[in-house]
Amino acid sequence: MTRFFCRTLSMVAWSLCSLTAVAADPVDQSETRIKPPYANAPELTAKENVPKGEVHTFKMDSNDSKSYPGLNGHYVRDVWVYIPKQYVPGTP
Secondary structure (H helix, E strand, C coil): CHHHHHHHHHHHHHHHHHHHHHHHCCCCHHHCCCCCCCCCCHHHCCCCCCCCCEEEEEEEEHHHCCCCCCCCCCCEEEEEEEECCCCCCCCC
């Protein structure tokens, strides 16, 4: 019991020290704002010569799920499946 109490007390003390350090060093809000010109990340830009697959959407009922059979009751969820252009039907 004493070990648990000491460990808990040290975690609370560490948390209080952390909060004090953050409060003592305010962040300059002008340095954290995103300003124009805005640009998309390179990985979000479509590239030529890269095959483009298809996205298939469907709704899944929790009664059909083997992994999540409605732990908190019945539900229906949207599912999106991306099929690469290179995929050969019937292969794993």
